[in-house]
Amino acid sequence: MPDPAWPEPPIGWVLWLAPDGAAETASPAEEVLSAVPVQPPEVVEPAIASSAELDFLRRENSALRAQLAEVASPDYVELSDARVLQDVGIYRYHHPLESAAAYQDRLASIETRIAEVVKAGRAIVKSEMFTFNNSLAQGRRMTDDLAKLMLRAYNSEADNALRSLRAGNVVTAKRRLDASRSAIAKLGSMMEMRISDEFHDLRFEELELTADWLMKKQEEREVARDERARLREEQRVAKELADERARLDKERAHLVNMLAALDERGELDPALAARLAEVDDAIAQNDFRAANIRAGYVYVISNEGAFGRDVVKIGLTRRLEPRERIYELGGASVPFRFDTHTLYFSEDAVTLEAELHRHFASRAVNQANSRKEFFFATPAQVREVLVEKVGSMLEFTESADAIEYRQSVGAWPVRDVGLRG
Template sequence: MEDQVLVVIFILFLALATTIYFAFKLRVRLRAIELKYSKILDVDLEVEKSREEKDAIDQDILSLRENYKEKRILFERIVKEAAIYDEEIQLAELGFYKPHFDFGTSEKYKDEISAVKKKQKELVSSDKAIFCTTEWTVEGSKAKGKIMTNRGIRLTARAFNNECDAAISNTRWNNVDRMEQRIEKAYDAINKLNQSSAIIISNEYFLLKLKELRLAYEYAEKKQHEKEEQQEIKHQMREEAKFEQEADKAFKEEEKYNKLLMKAKEEAEKATGTKLESLQEKISRLHQELSDAHEKSERAKSMAEQTKRGHVYIISNIGSFGENVYKIGMTRRLEPLDRVKELGDASVPFVFDVHAMIHSEDAPALENSLHKKFDQQRLNLVNSRKEFFNVSLIDIESEVKNISPEAEFIETAEARDFRESLNIISQREKSQKMSDLKKVFPEEI
């Protein structure tokens, strides 16, 4: 009986020991799992913590954005203020100048500038340009106060006038708006500095200074335009003189062939046999040359008499200027292609291709109408004498057909020199690639 009890106790002991052993192993495993996933056991806590961190970061971003916006506004203001005085800042974002006057000649501008300066002197003389709104006393004396006020007015006038004169003398096409703002800034700054002394530059005087600046600038521009017009007139006079010379030359050439023909006929009357045959051939040739010379003489005479007659040409130079860039020009020469050859001289790397050569009784009018039509497509928006346009040939052809239906167009630019140059470059590149390839893969290893 005791043995049975002992066996039961031993079995229970083994069961208990086994249970304890497995319980211990489970506890160790559980501990390992707790250590491994301890950071994410409390999901809600982690989510809340992450949300708080996100809110803090969002707030920082918002603050940074607001701070950046303020600094950007300050930066733009400083740049604009600096641009007023800095000649190196080209074309600052202050807008393009719009003309304020429309006088026909530079002399009109000059007269108006004199009138504006006269008004300024009248304002100064009548104490309406710069004045003091307070009657000051110094050491109880109004006379001393008046002396102090007059000194302040003179100093103000000198400072403002010097600033205006500097702005006016330095005004150029690319800074006229900045010079206007320079005067305006000087006006505001000096008046602000004089607030304590109650000395004021009048708005009327300030506006007259602005008007003087604008007149001076537009006067200079008008002078330049008049100069260009004079150059164009001189160019036209030279062209007309050239036509007269060509006409004279053609007439003399016709006379020469006429004399040679008469001489050959006289010799033929006395000749016989093979000499007569030779002279007859010569007479036939001279008849043709005389006919050509007469036609050339008539054309030259006509061109000299009617200087509006000429040719409007449409040409391109893909190698020099790229696709869809065309020059629309005019020439009065008897041989219009001579002008195209001149344009394709050493100043450009490739020759021009001719797309149209339009004969017209009034070539200047035809050229002018085409220039006006495509004015918005000019490459050079400042100098209208640069006759290059970024436009398709189809558009040019359509406009020309409206004016001159018989005009003929060559649709495709040959650009032979350019395309052959590209081919040479391509061959060089292929040769170089082959050379490089040979270096990578030698003939023998």
């Protein structure tokens, strides 16, 4: 029963059932409901909506859409960097320049242009005919003071956007600046006050250049870090080759002396002669690798426990013992060791690795940084491409043992883990 103090509901609103014997005083809504035969719950058929009900639903739908449009208005700014970056995708330079230093020079130039526009009074547009107390002079003074306040608020928002700007994400900052400009135009509509297009474009360009500078600076740091790692690796390889050459020279001298002593006694030792030939061949290979920096091992490895199935790393090492490099990659930075699918020696391993990376570029896990070497591919798929490049493969393991991972997964405290699929 409704509260007696309630007014009659709008036509089409079915809120309650009419009590027995009260049909003669039923409301229009009750009459609509009373026309529907009551059946047991399990066999009740949906009532056909009347035109009044449909009109009400249309009005409600329109009201909800209006609320949604209001929430999605320019005043609403998404501040979640993670969500914005995911929506935007790969970062594209707005003003491609060669180096971070070039961006700094361009930023210094645009700061000068911004100051010139403010000094010339072209930063904010306002009405010159606004009156206050029936006085045009007082109206202009009031407009000028408010314009200064509005411009200071806009510049504060722009400066905050610059300070909070992160590499790769300029979208949020530009939305904040657009929202600030819209708010100023709304508040100053009586005086026809707004931030000028020229000034707004300059501050937008400043944001874009700053974002580009941050990204370029980050890229240059990563390149420098990779270059230092490459030099350290080359120095380590050079030392390994030098130590190996010294060891081989020492062994060869020993073998030559032994063979010379046997020759003086008129004796022969085929095993020593064969060993000397092996040492000479090892010295030749060592010298070749020392002279040819492109020679090395291309490896294909995976880590199911850390990265999931069907993800491989395709890399290159020039070390004499390439498994030492793979062992380092499976250090403290990942929870499990890597499984090795192949170690293929090539006289031009640099080109071979580059060709494999190009082939699987569209499957790269990190699409924003091409220097990373992880790809969404199975070992069998990499093997097919590798065979096309080199002709044949003596050793290649398509399955991954993942021993540590399989031994650990059963004891994990959280049972529903996505990697288990």
